[in-house]
Amino acid sequence: MSRLTHAAATMHTLSLAAMEEASRFGVRDTDIDHLLLALTIDSETGGQTLRGMGVSLEAARAAVAAQHASQLGLVGIATDPDSPGRIVFHETSGYEWTDRAITVLKDASSGERRGDSAAVLRALVDEPSGLIDQILRRLDADPDTLRTRLDEVQRLRLIPPAPAGHQNLSGSRSVFVPAPIEDVWALLSAPARIPEWDQGIAAVDADDETSGSWEAETATTLPDGKPMQVKDEFRRQRVHLAQREEPTSIQWLFTHPDAARSNPRSVAFALEHAAGGMQLRVTLTWLTPPSRGGRRIVRVLMKPLFRFVLFIQLTQLESGITRVFR
Structure with a gap:
């Protein structure tokens, strides 16, 4: 699989999972926190690195909800902790990435970065708003340690499986x-x-x-x-x-x-x-x-x-x- 094809496949897979997570909150704007949630179930090096640091989907969901509640609490808005519902992405339409999420995805394919999930996660950790940094700290996942681990695994390459047969x-x-x-x-x-x-x-x-x-x-x-x-x-x-x-x-x-x-x-x-x-x-x-x-x-x-x-x-x-x- 070429670098371009691999990057496109990664973006499609992460987009689908992130927009599914956004649909649980009843929103159509898919943001960087939804992208982080998508990475927790990624099967490649990005997801493996997160899970190796103890970041699971359920824990990340709780951390994202807590971060949102904290931010809204600063302006006097109370939130319902049970508000996220089931995934309805496949039953709805109109989902789009936010500008800062698009920037992260572009950065993941720029320069020497290959556009794989590890590159997406690396770009996400470096995102300047501080949202991902705060969520990771709620998960007891040190951002600097995560950066170091991602730098160590960026040389890994995925090899596509051989086809089952010449005709099929x-x-x-x-x-x-x-x-x-x-x-x-x-x-x-x-x-x-x-x-x-x-x-x-x-x-x-x-x-x-x-x-x-x-x-x-x-x-x-x-x-x-x-x-x-x-x-x-x-x-x-x-x-x-x-x-x-x-x-x-x-x-x-x-x-x-x-x-x-x-x-x-x-x-x-x-x-x-x-x-x-x-x-x-x-x-x-x-x-x-x-x-x-x-x-x-x-x-x-x-x-x-x-x-x-x-x-x-x-x-x-x-x-x-x-x-x-x-």
């Missing part, structure tokens, strides 16, 4: 989930709970969870309630349990029995323990037939688009999973 369209990403591995396994291994993390599935008829294959309904509305056009042959799906090894790995296969020429979709998860939660590897694969003649040429030309679509689909799966535990 496959992508894989790692995500940190702020929950015990047992809770994440309970979510990902239950067919009836698939709609909680896959917004393309409306319901799974899983009365018998031992059958290994279940009927499912394709979602026909977006999370915000707007209708989606779904062809009749794609309204019904079949969910197959392809592989299961409790509690470390599971693979689901989705097919459209009424669409003979449709491509099956495989979603595989690899779970492992991590400090403050667990690390989850998500692999999405579209099983495609061998290309011949002109189709092979078209596939080569369309490869960048396919990779982008896979990336978006993977981030949607990641967001759906982490949202359950946030």
Whole structure:
């Protein structure tokens, strides 16, 4: 993955998580404190460094709320400590970065900085308003110590996984989930709970969870309630349990029995323990037939688009999973 591509992927992932956090407060302006919250669940070096200093999502949320309450208290405004609600970003729209947050993101990709999560965190710690400095001190995370650790790890590089096969369209990403591995396994291994993390599935008829294959309904509305056009042959799906090894790995296969020429979709998860939660590897694969003649040429030309679509689909799966535990 090139530096530019890696930076773009990082910005997209952090933007999604930060705007989800902003939505809990009922605001559309996504600020630097929301960016800090997003970094606490980052799977790369930025998030790892924060969690290594004892900064968890829940602790950071409490520190942000306390800092806001303190600032408002100085002007005589009392706040409700229970005011933040659930994440509604996927049901709403109109979110934008504040100017100072945009400056931080730009600084993370300037000069020798690579635009990865460690660079974003480094730029965030240096942000001149002092807000992040104060929040970190509430978390007993010394900003200077954090700077030193980030300088030590900035040489780390992420290596993208090898594709699952020459013909299949496959992508894989790692995500940190702020929950015990047992809770994440309970979510990902239950067919009836698939709609909680896959917004393309409306319901799974899983009365018998031992059958290994279940009927499912394709979602026909977006999370915000707007209708989606779904062809009749794609309204019904079949969910197959392809592989299961409790509690470390599971693979689901989705097919459209009424669409003979449709491509099956495989979603595989690899779970492992991590400090403050667990690390989850998500692999999405579209099983495609061998290309011949002109189709092979078209596939080569369309490869960048396919990779982008896979990336978006993977981030949607990641967001759906982490949202359950946030």
